[in-house]
Amino acid sequence: MAWALITGLFVPCLVAGELKAEEPLPSREACLMTDHRIIPITVEMAITESERRKGLMGRESLAPDTGMLFLYDKPRSPDHGFWMYRTLIPLDIAYLDQEGTIKAIKQMVPCRSTSGSDCPVYRAGVSFSAVLEMNQFFFRNNGISVGHQLSTSESICKP
Numbered sequence: 001m002a003w004a005l006i007t008g009l010f011v012p013c014l015v016a017g018e019l020k021a022e023e024p025l026p027s028r029e030a031c032l033m034t035d036h037r038i039i040p041i042t043v044e045m046a047i048t049e050s051e052r053r054k055g056l057m058g059r060e061s062l063a064p065d066t067g068m069l070f071l072y073d074k075p076r077s078p079d080h081g082f083w084m085y086r087t088l089i090p091l092d093i094a095y096l097d098q099e100g101t102i103k104a105i106k107q108m109v110p111c112r113s114t115s116g117s118d119c120p121v122y123r124a125g126v127s128f129s130a131v132l133e134m135n136q137f138f139f140r141n142n143g144i145s146v147g148h149q150l151s152t153s154e155s156i157c158k159p
Contacts, residue, residue: 025051030069031157032142033149039142040157043069043132056133057086067134069150074129081123082131084108085116090136095128100150103128105139 025044032039042065046052052070056062075098082093087110095104103126111119132150139145151157 025068027066028069028152029154029157030150030152032144033151033156034143034145035148037143038157039144040065041134042066043152046070055082055087056089056091058088060088062089062091062135064135065138067132067138070131070133072129075127076124076129078125078127079123080128081121082108082133083116083119083121084111085113085119087111091133092136092139093122094132094134094139094144094150095124095126096130096132096150097127098129100130102132102144102146102148102150105144105146107136109136 025046027042027044030041030043032041042063044067046055046068055070056068084091087108090110091108093106093108094102095106097103104124106122108122113119130150
């Protein structure tokens with residue numbers, strides 16, 4: 001059910017097409033649900049291959065309670081991962097299943113190398129269908145852990 005809420009984002013965001021590097025991606029209100037509370041966030045939507053490839057590269061900051069949601073048409077293998085080449089800010093990364101449930105969380109630090117091949121890859125270690133990047137320590141500071149869930153449903157996030 002929750003995944004249907006996330007996949008409902010594909011249609012409105014796909015019409016945005018390819019964006020210039022300096023333009024922010026379309027954003028959407030969302031929330032993370034723990035056992036005891038709902039944490040509202042804003043997510044930029046990285047849906048196309050080029051949007052996912054660029055991600056948060058070159059950004060000097062990320063507003064509090066704001067992140068980037070990477071959506072995939074098909075589940076990715078546990079060996080797939082993310083890197084921090086040309087990414088300037090430390091990030092938390094959550095790997096999500098088709099229902100929006102967090103399956104793994106990792107902390108990533110900027111890679112200062114001028115060569116992408118020198119940057120570590122933060123492998124998921126689990127199959128995933130979406131990824132949420134937030135400022136580093138966001139998940140810990142908000143009590144969000146594996147098993148908690150992301151929703152983009154307005155009826156859930158703003159009851």
